[in-house]
Amino acid sequence: MASTVTGLTIASPQEAAAALPTGFATLVNAGSGKCLDARSAATANGTAVQQYTCNSSTAQQWSLTTTSDGYVRINNGNNTSQVVDVSDVSTADNALVHLWAYGGGNNQQWLPVDEGAGNYHFVNRNSGKCLDVPSASTADSVQLVQYTCNGSAAQRFQVAAVTQPPSNGVDLGPNVVVFDPSMSASTIQTRLNSIFQQQQTNQFGSQRYAVMFKPGTYSADVNVGFYTQVLGLGQSPDSVTINGAVHAEADWFQGNATQNFWRGAENLSVNPTNGADRWAVSQASSYRRMHVRGNIALDDGGWSSGGYMADTKIDGQVNSGSQQQWLTRNSQLGSWTGSNWNMVFVGSQGVPGTSFPNPPYTTVATSPVTREKPFLYTDSAGNYQVFVPSVRTNSTGTSWASGSAAGSSLPIDQFYIVKAGSTASQINAALAEGKNLLVTPGVYHLDQTLQVNRADTVILGLGLATFIPDNGITAMKVADVDGVKIAGVLFDAGTTNSPTLLEVGPTGASATHTANPTSLHDVYFRVGGAAVGKATTSLVVNSDNVIGDHMWIWRADHGSGVGWTTNTADTGLIVNGDNVTMYGLFVEHYQKYQTIWNGNGGKTYFYQNEMPYDPPNQAAWMNGSTQGYAAYKVADSVTSHQAWGLGSYCYFNVNPAVAAERAYEVPSNGGTRLTNMVTVSLGGVGTIRHVANNNGGPSNSTTNVANLINYP
Template sequence: MQKRRMVAGLAGGALTVSGLTLSVFVGAPSAVAADDTNPDFGPNVTIIDPSMTTEQINAAIAPVAGNPRRQIFFKPGTYGSAAGQNDPSTATGIVNTTLNANTAIGGLGAQPNDVRINGALHVEAAGSALGTFARTLTNLSINPIQPGEDPHTMRWLTSQTAHWRRIDLRGDVDLTNPAPGTFAFGNVIANSRITGKLDVGNGQNTAEGQGDQTNAMYYTRNSQIGGWEGFSSKMVFSGVKGAPKDNFGPATAKSGPGDKVTLKNTPVTREAPFLYVDRGHYKVFVPKARTNTSGYDWDLNSRNGSSLALSRFYIANPTATAATLNQELAKGKNLLLTPGVYDLDAPLQVNRPDTVIMGLGFAQLNATAGLGAVKVGNVPGVVLSAFSVGGTGTASDVLVQIGSGGAKRGGSEKNPTTISDVHIAGKAVTAEVINQDHVLVDGSWVRTGGLGGVAWSDPAGSHGIVVNGDDVTWTGLWVEHFKKTQMTWNGDGGQVVFLETEPPYTPPSQPEWMNGAKEGYPTLKIADDVKSFRLDGFGAYTRFSNGCVCFASSAIETPVKKDIVFHGVTAGSIMFPVPGGFTKGGFRHIFNDLGPAVDAGLDSGNSRLPYSDTFGFTSNLRIALFPTKADLGHGGHR
């Protein structure tokens, strides 16, 4: 274990393990010259090459105590032995590791198949998997060989911020775990191919008894899969070849409930940028935006995007100051953030179109002076990707702001500002504000953070996301636990594919959690003057962990118009026990003041029909489509 720690934290030179040498790349205090043939990415980036033995590779990628932020890259080549692929119990010489938190593994090929892994890069959980965050796989081909699993199967038991991009997995994916109490809350799979099936487990409650403990939600887009098994809260697919048919809604006299929301195409996509090696030179490929797409596409051609030389990037280490980073941005440089925590006493100011800020190994930007972490002006084509944002000390008004606002919001339909895998959890009144038009956000978890000791009456942690721009698209979003509204949508032409929301855990009491005369706050508020909006695949879940029997008057508050459409909506109350008993309360209605309540008190502490159709929820309701003609006929009120 001591040797493994040294791999991630060595100050320079090389490390010898069992007589073999591992190269470790080390950085200067704040930045290094962008040598594109042998770049120095700092002490928390490890690069694996085919000359290394499997023993050496497994030592280099093994979990490290303390879960430091780290990036592991594989150069093009084949790694590990495939000899045990038909009987994993006999496998030897495979590449095999559990990914701990804050670990990102990627291939440096132009195509995923340029890096072939025989073995398993897997995620396990002994009990609940609701905390298996922050680990990713990118641009790899995997021939899954995992001892303890079926042949050609790899386990990936995760909840949020554990995304797959450009993955070619030649087999099945086990998204479950036989261990008791193993719940999970999903993941994002994008631009990938999985030749086998994905299994989330069967969580359906029936008259015969409860369902299994399952992975509650998943979003898969622009991919190809060999099949999908299981039932749970909601499974959303857009542009996925091999996806199950659209089937979402409550049980009927003829069939059971449906949990699948399936779209033929994804309305707007722009894949995340990635680092690769081209004839010995490191480059960053930045994809273009596309509309109405399906299936995976891994080609690096001018139709799909452009390659940027490493010399166009400032390679930053965590000791870099906000002043230094902003100076480099002002010079026209892009930023490559190596793993670690960057304490910023001022926000990064992005005012050049097409600027790229890209993180490695879960790099984090912390706003330390209450001024926010990232501010993008009214310029199009900016790409923010693969880093986290936090806030400490004085609360910021906003942590991430896209567009400065005003009458001329900027933005480009063909070249939208794009935010991919940027996760936010920090001390702020509002976590994120989108003022620019045509922004695309793909794969994001936004939640309260750093609020220990903050009074309920303090404005910190009030709002999650506010969208003021028109024609803004979100795909794959979790937004959770803000004191007031999780997501407020003021712009026209918005579209969302997959949205999960949760109210705050700890409102002190119902009288202290009121929105004027209304109980609580909606998790999603569509402004009264919005003319058009569409959402496919929505979930809202309550879990009041301090004993408050609290209700929100509705999960979604929206104008009822024919061009504001919701497809595949569920709301529930999470069953898991809390101090002093089980969680109670819920939503008085899902939409406005329509329909029945989602009330955990009706069957508190249980998960069974007729109150819940999914294990893990005391109560839940499903709606296939809103509004119906009947809803439009009476204005959306009872």
């Protein structure tokens, strides 16, 4: 059926919406040839919707989501909660159009009227007027308006689906950006700048990106913001060379990098401008399989709160600057300078020897058992494959020192590619068919638990891909099988309490996996921060021989949905399996024990913790008759356990009178050994009375830092 509105013949609402792209699209004005654009890539309410020269940025990507009766809301790619909105609910000609959070208003809904050949005009549901470029201008930065529909080119928009050119037929979705050496430096830089501008301060946003460089040489300044993973697609870091920088800065926070979370740089070589690069980060920011032909700084003048470097070669010097703590694993450095509270080196070359606590260096010569993180690459024919490194024992230095690492490759057709719209049911069906998972950047709500039951399954997330369990379920459960690899995934608690977010092995798991352990690489957990979240325990490890390779397990202390009775979470990590090894274990702000270790034969290389900031009073944070909970609890039944380089900090900013009796609580049976521990009262706000059991300390307003070399 067709009808006539203001003199124009248009399709019915149902017919009009039928041909629209289902994903992101560009809207190019027929009169100017310029793109519908969110000014300055901003995401705040009131951001001008303008026309601007098309540049492939996400500020110019829009999704047209059906509301009712054929009308759509036009969501911006920078922040899909923001829609094209007529200001002040006006019905007047020339009323300005801007972005505003969607609330269901008629002024936020548009009827797409098909004019043929992919052209549409958009009629506002509230006013009956059309989206319009005022005065048919062809200039950049002209803000759009609504105007009486007149059939002019100024009201006509070509709607074209945004598609990422596939690599040999593989489509990884719009949030995976692939560069190749044939592209101009200016084109690459413009896209990099667009992503960074969006992500620089986007700490709790939903946008996610993986930025990939095919083998070759590039001139680029790669500034890495939130939820951005930058990686090379070669089989060696030296397959991709960046002349310029691959860096993380803290300019957005006045040089303070203590909130530079959720980002990563992997599998690249860098010839840094002026011989020096910067990676000023804190938790959940991995630096892996990198080769820097120069120096690197780990701060930006203000404080930095911890980080992780693995399988990396730095030809020059690493300067830790203000970094409070850091783990360097299986790397080769020219030299290292700098220290604060807790610097740990495991299986690395060119690093300082043990001298804790002055300076606080803890050095372990070899890594007893490791597996490097799986990674995506393109082979000589241009096909995507995933490389799965082999297990190494008693290792030192990088896995690729001889040019290539030991391991095996899996072709991309053995993976189910999780993209926008993928459901938990579809993912589980793929897993049941024996598929691995390649999870493209995005936020995925789960209405059923993901069941990983096949040995050697690989789950590889790109761009901080995020799973949120709904309705109080556990997000993922792994059977007690050999060799599962989970990498690059963020588990974010839902609003209904989950008993756990990830379980590795069922309760009572007892199989031995010495030859082929399950491993977790850059696996992060969050309870609150982006929104209210609740989870009793974030990670439970029941299987034996599991390797943890960089994990941040975080109950949020800032952001949205944060409060003692709001983002409730008892414990970050419970280890029940035997012979579990953890490298770079960060667990923070949980309301009871941060970490509970019940299995025998456990080893931890570097532990970083902050106790909860927000106990309202001492009575609210009592472990029986003991004030507070230890950060690291080894069960009394454990007969063998070792840990090196541990740090626990307090900052009881809601009630500075709150105290914790101890940071580390372990059995005194001769089988447990803790080496090189520190406690810190940050700014003297709160007290940790003892370091381990009743030894060492205090850390308080008088003595902020307390060290203990060994216990017992």
